[in-house]
Amino acid sequence: MIHARQLTKFYADLRRGRFVALDQISFDALPGKIYGLLGPNGAGKTTALRILSTTLRPNSGTATVNGFDVTTQPALVRRQIGFVSANTAMYDRMTAWEMVEYFGRLHGMQNQLLRSRMEELFDRLQMNEIRDLLGSKMSTGMKQKVSIARAIVHDPPVVIFDEATVGLDVLVARALLKTVAELREHGKCIVFSTHIMREAEKLCDRIAIIHRGSFLAEGTLKELCDRHEQPDLEELFFQLISQHDEAHAINK
Amino acid sequence: MNWNNVKLIFMREVRDQLRDRRTLFMIFVLPLLMYPLLGMSILQVSQFLREQPTKVLIINLPQLTDLPSLVIDDHFDPQWLSDPRQQRLFELLFPGQEHAPSANPDGQISADLAKHAIQNGDYQAAVVFPADFAKQLTHFRSSLRQHSSKTSTDGQLEAAVPNPVIYCNTANEKSHLAYTRLNTVLRSWAEAVAKQNLKDSQLPEEVAQPFEFKQADVAGAEQRTAAMWSKILPFVLLLWALTGAFYPAVDLCAGEKERGTLETLLCSPAQRSEIVTGKLFTVMVFSVMTSVLNLASMGITGDLVISHLPSSDQAVHLGMPPLVSQLWLLLALIPVSALFSALCIALAAFARSTKEGQYYLMPLVLVTLPLVILPMGPGMELNLGNSLIPLTGLVLLLRSLLEGNYLSALPYVPLVVGVTLLCCLMAVRWAVEQFNKESVLFRESERLDVGLWLRHLLRDRADTPSVSEAFFCAVLILLIRFFMTFAMQVPETFADFGRLVVVSQLVVILTPALLMTVMLTRSPRQTLLLRKPAWWTIPSAALLAIALLPALRLLQLAVEQLYPASPVVQESLHSLEQAPNFWMPLLLVAFVPAVCEELAFRGFILSGFRHLGHKWWAIILSSLIFGVTHMLLQQSIVACVVGAVIGYIAVQTGSIFPAMAFHFAHNGLLLAVMQFQNSPLVQKLTRPLADGAEFIYDWWLVGLGCVVAGILLALFAGLTYRKTEEEALQEAIEHQAAGVGA
Numbered sequence: 001m002i003h004a005r006q007l008t009k010f011y012a013d014l015r016r017g018r019f020v021a022l023d024q025i026s027f028d029a030l031p032g033k034i035y036g037l038l039g040p041n042g043a044g045k046t047t048a049l050r051i052l053s054t055t056l057r058p059n060s061g062t063a064t065v066n067g068f069d070v071t072t073q074p075a076l077v078r079r080q081i082g083f084v085s086a087n088t089a090m091y092d093r094m095t096a097w098e099m100v101e102y103f104g105r106l107h108g109m110q111n112q113l114l115r116s117r118m119e120e121l122f123d124r125l126q127m128n129e130i131r132d133l134l135g136s137k138m139s140t141g142m143k144q145k146v147s148i149a150r151a152i153v154h155d156p157p158v159v160i161f162d163e164a165t166v167g168l169d170v171l172v173a174r175a176l177l178k179t180v181a182e183l184r185e186h187g188k189c190i191v192f193s194t195h196i197m198r199e200a201e202k203l204c205d206r207i208a209i210i211h212r213g214s215f216l217a218e219g220t221l222k223e224l225c226d227r228h229e230q231p232d233l234e235e236l237f238f239q240l241i242s243q244h245d246e247a248h249a250i251n252k
Numbered sequence: 253m254n255w256n257n258v259k260l261i262f263m264r265e266v267r268d269q270l271r272d273r274r275t276l277f278m279i280f281v282l283p284l285l286m287y288p289l290l291g292m293s294i295l296q297v298s299q300f301l302r303e304q305p306t307k308v309l310i311i312n313l314p315q316l317t318d319l320p321s322l323v324i325d326d327h328f329d330p331q332w333l334s335d336p337r338q339q340r341l342f343e344l345l346f347p348g349q350e351h352a353p354s355a356n357p358d359g360q361i362s363a364d365l366a367k368h369a370i371q372n373g374d375y376q377a378a379v380v381f382p383a384d385f386a387k388q389l390t391h392f393r394s395s396l397r398q399h400s401s402k403t404s405t406d407g408q409l410e411a412a413v414p415n416p417v418i419y420c421n422t423a424n425e426k427s428h429l430a431y432t433r434l435n436t437v438l439r440s441w442a443e444a445v446a447k448q449n450l451k452d453s454q455l456p457e458e459v460a461q462p463f464e465f466k467q468a469d470v471a472g473a474e475q476r477t478a479a480m481w482s483k484i485l486p487f488v489l490l491l492w493a494l495t496g497a498f499y500p501a502v503d504l505c506a507g508e509k510e511r512g513t514l515e516t517l518l519c520s521p522a523q524r525s526e527i528v529t530g531k532l533f534t535v536m537v538f539s540v541m542t543s544v545l546n547l548a549s550m551g552i553t554g555d556l557v558i559s560h561l562p563s564s565d566q567a568v569h570l571g572m573p574p575l576v577s578q579l580w581l582l583l584a585l586i587p588v589s590a591l592f593s594a595l596c597i598a599l600a601a602f603a604r605s606t607k608e609g610q611y612y613l614m615p616l617v618l619v620t621l622p623l624v625i626l627p628m629g630p631g632m633e634l635n636l637g638n639s640l641i642p643l644t645g646l647v648l649l650l651r652s653l654l655e656g657n658y659l660s661a662l663p664y665v666p667l668v669v670g671v672t673l674l675c676c677l678m679a680v681r682w683a684v685e686q687f688n689k690e691s692v693l694f695r696e697s698e699r700l701d702v703g704l705w706l707r708h709l710l711r712d713r714a715d716t717p718s719v720s721e722a723f724f725c726a727v728l729i730l731l732i733r734f735f736m737t738f739a740m741q742v743p744e745t746f747a748d749f750g751r752l753v754v755v756s757q758l759v760v761i762l763t764p765a766l767l768m769t770v771m772l773t774r775s776p777r778q779t780l781l782l783r784k785p786a787w788w789t790i791p792s793a794a795l796l797a798i799a800l801l802p803a804l805r806l807l808q809l810a811v812e813q814l815y816p817a818s819p820v821v822q823e824s825l826h827s828l829e830q831a832p833n834f835w836m837p838l839l840l841v842a843f844v845p846a847v848c849e850e851l852a853f854r855g856f857i858l859s860g861f862r863h864l865g866h867k868w869w870a871i872i873l874s875s876l877i878f879g880v881t882h883m884l885l886q887q888s889i890v891a892c893v894v895g896a897v898i899g900y901i902a903v904q905t906g907s908i909f910p911a912m913a914f915h916f917a918h919n920g921l922l923l924a925v926m927q928f929q930n931s932p933l934v935q936k937l938t939r940p941l942a943d944g945a946e947f948i949y950d951w952w953l954v955g956l957g958c959v960v961a962g963i964l965l966a967l968f969a970g971l972t973y974r975k976t977e978e979e980a981l982q983e984a985i986e987h988q989a990a991g992v993g994a
Binding site (some may be wrong): 012013014015017053054055056057071072074075076079081083085088089090091092094102103105106107108113147150211227 | 256260512516521984
């Protein structure tokens with residue numbers, strides 16, 4: 001579904017010179033599975049997902065989403081994905097209903113289909129009370145619900161969540177994770193980035209640990225723990241990160 | 253482009269703006285409130301000014317019994333005033349009265365005292381009659397009577413009446429006003445005295461003024477109104493169109509970036525061009541609405557206020573602009589707001605935040621205002637040259653249409669519309685470019701540190717220069733060139749000319765380009781296109797230059813017809829005539845520029861612009877800059893065309909040498925034709941124009957040249973050129989867009 005090969009992205013940074021945000025990342029995410037990107041802040045998760053959503057172009061490497069190339073066919077790729085991130089805010093002066101409807105129409109959905117799909121989504125995500133509420137009056141949790149509805153209104157085969165639980169309280173975060181799991185049941189290919197261990201443990205079928213732009217380890221939870229002889233993800237994560245940092249310090 | 257998406261985005265943005273209280277206030281409420289309030293305050297202030305009397309000190313008021321008196325009961329006699337009610341406008345004071353300066357011991361008051369009093373602001377004006385004024389006037393009048401009774405024609409009137417003086421301070425508004433008021437009153441009194449004199453001399457009043465020139469205005473009241481409006485309206489219209497476009501544009505681009513909704517939109521299937529177009533239409537709607545509402549509100553309020561102003565009885569009554577004018581304004585408003593909207597969107601897209609966006613208003617106004625004010629200058633009229641200047645042409649056209657000169661204006665309509673549309677397209681393209689740039693979309697604020705930045709430039713340089721480095725090089729060359737023009741004089745001798753060429757080519761053009769190449773790029777060879785081209789391209793390029801010469805000559809003459817050159821331009825060429833031989837000028841005029849200018853413009857600058865992703869944008873931009881460095885408009889236009897051809901050759905062959913060959917052949921040929929103008933060969937191929945000074949090539953030569961040039965250009969077009977990464981990517985994306993459309 002998503003095949004990323006050797007994705008590299010660097011920025012010109014005044015202080016650090018060429019700053020490599022993403023260093024030859026390769027992975028495959030499959031339908032009906034949740035692929036987790038686990039990493040500390042600034043690891044390159046957002047950069048990777050922005051490349052998949054075509055808002056950034058890789059400096060080298062390729063990625064295909066549902067068979068379309070992210071660099072040369074960005075418009076086609078965007079039809080295949082739903083993207084939810086902390087950076088994709090909702091319009092202040094639009095109601096929940098208008099917002100979801102707007103994006104559904106941008107995806108070229110027909111009136112009848114759009115209506116029935118929206119009714120279903122608003123029921124499923126329990127958004128009927130906020131249907132006519134303006135974005136500016138919504139709480140963070142409400143906004144996140146609208147964002148999800150907006151991202152999946154066109155029933156995309158691929159859904160990408162970038163740090164989607166940031167700033168949500170436990171109840172709302174739990175509901176969001178439940179929604180993500182449901183989407184997996186519906187056969188979606190899901191990429192889920194987070195820096196919270198428990199979310200990755202609970203949710204993801206495969207996990208990649210990313211730090212300073214490169215993958216430190218990749219596999220199912222069990223594979224990872226077995227390979228590195230660690231009892232759980234948190235220990236594993238901490239060990240890998242500190243090892244990498246030490247190596248990095250020595251190299252410098 | 254999917255118009256459904258454009259419409260969707262447009263509808264959403266309009267609704268969004270209409271829900272924003274700030275926008276509503278700025279666009280609807282402010283104009284509806286501001287002008288009536290402004291009008292009210294003007295009326296209030298004028299009321300205040302009208303009520304305020306001016307204090308006038310009158311010294312040595314003559315007491316004349318046989319003449320109409322100037323002052324009655326401490327007020328001007330109403331018969332000297334155009335309106336008896338004006339009496340209260342003057343507060344007359346006389347020495348010895350309360351508040352008036354006390355008289356000297358001899359009962360007189362000196363003019364100096366009056367001066368001081370005015371300077372201090374105690375009075376607005378003072379009328380000082382000389383002490384013996386009354387006596388001398390009486391004497392004059394009696395001698396006048398004697399003179400006329402004698403009925404002899406000889407004999408002089410011996411008496412001369414000393415002149416009274418009105419003291420005022422023109423640096424002070426009130427005092428100046430007092431002078432104007434006083435002057436009218438005193439003049440009519442003096443006229444009455446003169447009339448009395450004539451009567452006493454038994455002469456008819458008509459002696460002093462036997463006839464009068466009367467004004468006969470052939471313009472009807474309607475035309476006068478139209479002329480009046482045609483000066484004001486275009487300016488106001490453009491100004492409001494710009495203001496109306498700016499704030500929504502900032503909110504729609506920078507604001508959306510700030511609120512984080514832009515990324516949401518960018519992840520949707522809508523393409524960047526659709527997003528920009530949708531936003532463009534939104535901004536246009538608000539620009540048009542702002543302009544129309546402001547004009548309407550201003551017109552109605554202005555009409556009311558002017559009719560209530562005290563001076564309204566003398567001034568032309570303006571009235572509403574005629575209906576046809578309003579129609580023209582509405583029509584012209586559309587391209588104007590389209591242009592401004594596109595410009596504003598591009599600028600606003602570049603801004604990181606709304607605050608940064610607001611900062612860009614000033615530069616935008618500074619660029620557009622001169623173009624709008626230029627046509628207000630006297631003597632500016634609609635002609636071919638002016639109609640090609642963006643905005644200026646439009647204002648002039650609008651003015652002609654408002655004045656009702658349809659027949660003379662209509663031929664320029666396609667030109668003006670074309671130029672405006674072209675500018676508009678370029679601005680839209682620029683805006684889309686902004687939306688395509690990651691660095692613009694995800695700009696983060698960096699600390700400003702010049703040292704760090706310079707180090708970054710040197711450390712992180714690429715093989716070829718970036719777009720902004722190329723642009724900087726161009727600006728640098730232009731700036732040095734500009735300051736050099738003050739240092740260098742028009743050459744008189746050939747040696748001076750040589751020095752001028754060498755300095756301007758080596759120092760102004762080549763040095764910055766070479767220095768920047770060495771410092772800012774990793775591969776000077778690739779930047780300056782120092783590659784071996786296919787062998788045949790060099791002679792072909794030279795041949796192309798020869799083939800294009802007759803056609804370019806026609807273009808040159810056409811340009812000179814449009815924008816006549818000043819004689820100074822020609823002068824610098826005279827020094828060439830003193831050249832010792834043909835080869836020295838050839839070296840200076842053809843060889844040196846071919847090397848220096850090509851390395852700079854087709855080397856560094858073009859290579860930088862190639863990163864834009866479209867070879868034609870790179871070629872056109874670099875040729876525009878090449879044109880501008882020629883400083884003189886007449887040369888610039890032709891240089892632009894030549895630059896575009898050379899740029900195309902450089903891109904297609906990937907080498908600087910064919911470009912140099914073209915440049916050398918072109919300049920060398922121009923020089924040769926000038927030097928050997930009288931030779932039989934040149935005489936045979938050319939024909940003089942009517943004025944004798946200029947010539948064109950025979951038409952068959954022009955035609956043949958164009959055919960040959962066409963073939964050669966086709967040959968160059970057949971070459972596979974080396975694309976930059978950006979160009980390859982753009983091509984792939986366009987391919988995809990075509991796929992989506994199908």
